[in-house]
Amino acid sequence: MKNIKSEITLMQYILLIHGVQMGVGVLTLPRELAEKAGTDGWMVLILSWFLSTTASLIIIQVMKKHPDGTILDLLTHYFGKWVGKAAAIIFVLYFAVLAHVIFAREALFIQAWILPYIEVYVLILLLSIPSYLIVRENIKILGRYAEFIFFMTLWTLITYLLPLEYAEWLHLLPVLKEGWMLILTSVRAAIFSFIGFEIAFFLYPFLQKKEKASIGIVVANTLSLIMFLIITIGAFAFYSPDEITLYNEPTIEMLKVIEFQFIERLEIVVFSFYLFVISTTVLPFMFITVFCTSWLAGKQDHRRHLIWFLLIECAVVALFPPSFDRNTLLQQTIEQAGLIVAFAFPLCLWAYVSLRGLFKRRAIK
Amino acid sequence: MILPFPKRSIEESPVESSLKGAHVGFTETGSENVALIRKQIHNRELKIKEMTVGKRGKAKVSILYLSDVANQEVLKELEERIQKVDVDSVLGAGELAEYIEDHPYSPFPQLLLTERPDFAASEILQGRIVTVVDRSPNVIVGPATFDSFFKTTDDYSSRWMVASFLRLMRYFGFLIAIFLPDIYIATISFHVDVIPLNLLLSLGASRERIPFPPYIEAFIMELTIEMLREAGVRLPAKIGQTVGIVGGIIIGQAAVEAGIVSNIMVIVVALTAVASFIIPNYEMGSAVRIIRFPMMILASMFGFVGIIVGFMILLAQFISLKSLGTPYGSPIAPLRFPDWKDLFIRLPQWSIRNRPFSTSAMQMKKANPNRPEGDKRR
Numbered sequence: 001m002k003n004i005k006s007e008i009t010l011m012q013y014i015l016l017i018h019g020v021q022m023g024v025g026v027l028t029l030p031r032e033l034a035e036k037a038g039t040d041g042w043m044v045l046i047l048s049w050f051l052s053t054t055a056s057l058i059i060i061q062v063m064k065k066h067p068d069g070t071i072l073d074l075l076t077h078y079f080g081k082w083v084g085k086a087a088a089i090i091f092v093l094y095f096a097v098l099a100h101v102i103f104a105r106e107a108l109f110i111q112a113w114i115l116p117y118i119e120v121y122v123l124i125l126l127l128s129i130p131s132y133l134i135v136r137e138n139i140k141i142l143g144r145y146a147e148f149i150f151f152m153t154l155w156t157l158i159t160y161l162l163p164l165e166y167a168e169w170l171h172l173l174p175v176l177k178e179g180w181m182l183i184l185t186s187v188r189a190a191i192f193s194f195i196g197f198e199i200a201f202f203l204y205p206f207l208q209k210k211e212k213a214s215i216g217i218v219v220a221n222t223l224s225l226i227m228f229l230i231i232t233i234g235a236f237a238f239y240s241p242d243e244i245t246l247y248n249e250p251t252i253e254m255l256k257v258i259e260f261q262f263i264e265r266l267e268i269v270v271f272s273f274y275l276f277v278i279s280t281t282v283l284p285f286m287f288i289t290v291f292c293t294s295w296l297a298g299k300q301d302h303r304r305h306l307i308w309f310l311l312i313e314c315a316v317v318a319l320f321p322p323s324f325d326r327n328t329l330l331q332q333t334i335e336q337a338g339l340i341v342a343f344a345f346p347l348c349l350w351a352y353v354s355l356r357g358l359f360k361r362r363a364i365k
Numbered sequence: 366m367i368l369p370f371p372k373r374s375i376e377e378s379p380v381e382s383s384l385k386g387a388h389v390g391f392t393e394t395g396s397e398n399v400a401l402i403r404k405q406i407h408n409r410e411l412k413i414k415e416m417t418v419g420k421r422g423k424a425k426v427s428i429l430y431l432s433d434v435a436n437q438e439v440l441k442e443l444e445e446r447i448q449k450v451d452v453d454s455v456l457g458a459g460e461l462a463e464y465i466e467d468h469p470y471s472p473f474p475q476l477l478l479t480e481r482p483d484f485a486a487s488e489i490l491q492g493r494i495v496t497v498v499d500r501s502p503n504v505i506v507g508p509a510t511f512d513s514f515f516k517t518t519d520d521y522s523s524r525w526m527v528a529s530f531l532r533l534m535r536y537f538g539f540l541i542a543i544f545l546p547d548i549y550i551a552t553i554s555f556h557v558d559v560i561p562l563n564l565l566l567s568l569g570a571s572r573e574r575i576p577f578p579p580y581i582e583a584f585i586m587e588l589t590i591e592m593l594r595e596a597g598v599r600l601p602a603k604i605g606q607t608v609g610i611v612g613g614i615i616i617g618q619a620a621v622e623a624g625i626v627s628n629i630m631v632i633v634v635a636l637t638a639v640a641s642f643i644i645p646n647y648e649m650g651s652a653v654r655i656i657r658f659p660m661m662i663l664a665s666m667f668g669f670v671g672i673i674v675g676f677m678i679l680l681a682q683f684i685s686l687k688s689l690g691t692p693y694g695s696p697i698a699p700l701r702f703p704d705w706k707d708l709f710i711r712l713p714q715w716s717i718r719n720r721p722f723s724t725s726a727m728q729m730k731k732a733n734p735n736r737p738e739g740d741k742r743r
Binding site: 009011012110115118126127129130133134137140141147148151259260262263264265268269272273275276 | 673
């Protein structure tokens with residue numbers, strides 16, 4: 001395989017995973033949490049962080065058994081060619097739909113916030129150009145991109161702290177007003193924000209220092225947790241507990257109160273910049289989709305597949321113009337699948353792999 | 366009797382003049398150019414490899430490098446590429462550079478051309494490889510990184526704070542030259558609500574009589590100034606000045622009074638032009654001037670989103686480009702913080718102890734940490 005040679009550093013690995021987790025979800029996250037769990041929503045985040053970190057550590061444990069290949073090679077190794085191919089098809093579908101959902105949602109947000117007069121498929125076409133230029137390269141380039149974007153967009157977090165001068169911290173009190181049960185039941189709303197760490201299945205063989213993979217994935221999850229916590233707690237303190245559910249994207253809405261002498265409506269500027277952050281979610285998903293298809297076809301070069309993917313994407317969007325409702329519906333479906341792919345699947349695989357190892361060792365004795 | 370080839374005496378390069386550096390420039394004689402570099406680095410490890418390019422007008426090409434520093438793979442790559450060039454004749458270093466560069470379809474220059482022996486020598490000391498082409502006053506420096514187009518020899522001969530300030534100005538100029546007209550077009554045609562009321566009123570007053578949308582206004586002015594610049598380059602200095610006065614002052618003033626372009630647009634275009642001239646490397650400055658036009662089209666069609674998409678395309682270039690097989694964006698992408706000592710700001714010389722990672726030199730260390738500290742008082 002051509003791509004197997006290219007390697008990513010630990011920081012690129014961390015920021016790739018973090019970039020995938022940080023995306024469109026953040027814009028609506030405070031509202032979704034507030035609807036489910038009130039102002040205790042931030043504690044749900046910590047709980048889901050715990051769960052997703054556990055799942056990601058399991059993924060790393062599984063990948064350690066076959067360190068030179070991706071999950072597809074591992075499945076082929078353990079279960080044979082056909083299972084590997086079937087798994088590849090499932091992964092293609094999963095990541096393609098995920099990429100589509102976020103790509104379409106990105107365009108919808110642009111339409112809603114910045115360019116109301118431009119059709120969604122035109123925006124998709126426009127965004128496809130840089131996406132093609134970046135994804136056609138290898139994982140190294142994606143890693144560099146994620147790294148660069150993370151440091152370039154860190155300042156948006158500072159603008160986010162500015163509206164907090166109007167914050168009322170009492171909104172967060174009393175802690176645990178609804179009891180533990182509500183928090184436990186609303187974990188599902190928060191856990192989807194962490195979805196994306198399953199790309200570790202594909203990143204692991206490219207990592208230079210494999211022994212740091214576990215630490216790296218924990219750092220990535222924690223970094224995302226910190227970002228999510230800053231954003232949700234900020235939003236909870238800024239809005240009153242009932243008001244927050246009125247806005248669709250409370251995270252952008254908050255920035256409306258900032259005004260400088262030289263700039264107003266900062267949310268337009270910040271949201272335009274946020275497109276970079278969203279791109280770090282979409283691009284790795286696209287890459288893994290075409291990576292899987294070219295693995296299936298046994299080809300080295302994924303460029304042609306990528307062109308096809310983007311063309312199909314444009315066609316789908318042009319024929320079935322997405323709306324927020326439909327997009328949300330699709331998102332909920334793919335999130336269910338995400339629970340299986342990111343949580344249930346690695347757990348089962350880990351159980352199988354370690355049991356098998358155990359039996360083999362006994363058989364040798 | 367055949368006379369020896371006529372040659373020009375050594376004088377300072379008009380394109381890359383410096384305040385404090387040596388006032389010496391390369392000439393059209395390859396052997397003299399090699400001697401000028403050897404004068405700077407008088408070391409037995411400085412190796413010179415010679416080959417010829419071209420079938421009819423054979424040009425002697427000399428590759429200069431430090432044999433215990435320069436990366437052998439990069440050297441091999443460069444040699445192979447030069448050997449593959451099979452043409453009638455190569456008349457200049459720029460022509461050869463176009464044959465051997467990695468991505469001919471990218472707007473960014475990937476090999477650095479310089480007329481300054483001291484700059485070439487300093488790049489050799491960093492672990493890079495210099496190619497001298499006979500008959501050309503330019504030498505090719507490779508592998509180049511993006512940041513090397515923003516460095517001058519004066520950076521190292523003036524004090525570090527001054528040098529850092531100037532360097533920051535250059536990067537700022539780079540951003541302004543690409544993004545200022547786009548941001549202006551995007552805000553005026555799409556996001557007027559971003560501008561605060563008072564500023565908006567003065568902008569409106571300035572644009573009141575203008576019949577064109579902002580992007581046409583911007584294109585008129587940008588093209589005018591590009592033509593003026595090109596006209597000024599080709600003409601002798603005295604007429605050049607006249608063109609500058611006629612073009613810059615008279616046309617600019619008259620266009621505003623006639624109501625074709627707004628005052629603010631003239632300011633934007635003038636700022637952009639000045640910003641693009643602050644970039645020390647001519648090739649990079651020209652690249653910036655070209656990039657501006659597609660960016661302006663994107664901004665006029667999609668506003669801020671267009672600018673961001675254009676930025677992403679540039680980033681994709683920046684991240685994936687290679688120069689002689691080594692990453693072009695180093696040390697920014699791939700990120701390598703130790704090399705940031707000599708990137709946006711130049712820290713004092715004695716604190717830069719290693720060669721840049723991007724050259725993948727065999728010998729990383731170039732200086733010792735101990736330094737004499739003047740007459741330190743006890």
